[in-house]
Amino acid sequence: MFNVKIQLILYWMSVGCCFLGTVFFIAGFIFKKDNFEKYGGGLALLAFIPLTAGLVNRWVQTGHFPYWGVYEVMMSYAWGALFFYLVVWFWKPKLRILGAFVLPVVMLMVGIAVMGSSEMKEIPRTFFTYWLGIHILFAKLSYGAALVSAGLGVIYLLKRRQEDRGRVHPFLLKMPDLTKLDHWSYQFTAFAFVMLGIMIASGAVWAYKAWGRYWGWDPIETWALVSWLVYGLSLHLRVTLGWKGRRASWLAVFALIMIVFAFFGIPLFYPSVHEHLKYAMI
Known part of the structure; x- marks a missing residue:
């Protein structure tokens, strides 16, 4: 139970960073503030850190990569989407505005996961x-x-x-x-x-x-x-x-x-x- 509480704290931190990042991206677009895009990207990176830590914690807790049940599946897909965006963020700086599209998706997926059950289930040997x-x-x-x-x-x-x-x-x-x-x-x-x-x-x-x-x-x-x-x-x-x-x-x-x-x-x-x-x- 203690591990789950740590995970939920980390995941909610990630949701908060995604929310703020989305706000900066949208505000930059509406108010024509170029530097807001940098803040949005920085918050995407900050969101990635607790999300990764939460997945690692879950991995250690269960003994397997997070892929079982909605709680784990949603988190791992959110992590993959955010990781892919950060690669694009460093590789093609002109495409950083994609955060306005990716971060809300990540925020939604993590939100769905944390509102669901974190109960561990028995996994078939296959x-x-x-x-x-x-x-x-x-x-x-x-x-x-x-x-x-x-x-x-x-x-x-x-x-x-x-x-x-x-x-x-x-x-x-x-x-x-x-x-x-x-x-x-x-x-x-x-x-x-x-x-x-x-x-x-x-x-x-x-x-x-x-x-x-x-x-x-x-x-x-x-x-x-x-x-x-x-x-x-x-x-x-x-x-x-x-x-x-x-x-x-x-x-x-x-x-x-x-x-x-x-x-x-x-x-x-x-x-x-x-x-x-x-x-x-x-």
Whole structure:
């Protein structure tokens, strides 16, 4: 119980930092304060530290990586999304405004987790394999890439709309031009496509070792495959039919919705062998 209290304190600290970071990003956009973006990024880093500490504490408490039940799953996905954003924050400084899109998502996921049950459940022995670790790692990477790709798509749509009207917000003027935004969204879409493919493949190997079959048409398996195909279709339409710009940006947003539904929505409606994602467990 003491460990759980420590985790909750750390997680609420992370939520607070995400909230303040979101406020700074939005205030910077509305009041045209460039330095607010730096404060927002700094708060994203501050949010990452207690979130990481809480996950490590949970890992030590349970003896396994946090992947079982909504409490652990939401936290680990929030950590993955925030980690991916921070990599982008250092790698491409011009894209730091994506924090206005990522931080509220992270805040929501952590908030959902801390409001749920933190009770530890007995885990089947089939979950103790490094293939599951690989599967989960690439799931986090695919989600982070999808989030950034969709965020870039939203920024592209906003800037394109304002340019068409002949009046662009000064904050958006600081952003890369439409061609670069479109290209970077494409890059992250391609990355998400590869990560999803590896996630599905490693999950199939794990399924064979756990249940003696590579594929069982489980609802989450099926919708993960559908999400992967949506990303593949997006890349195909771009290469063969020249779907760029506005249409590609809307596809990036739609593809993210598909991933969110596959990872978090399906367990609400269908029974699944992916017990670690089921809300019924809490």
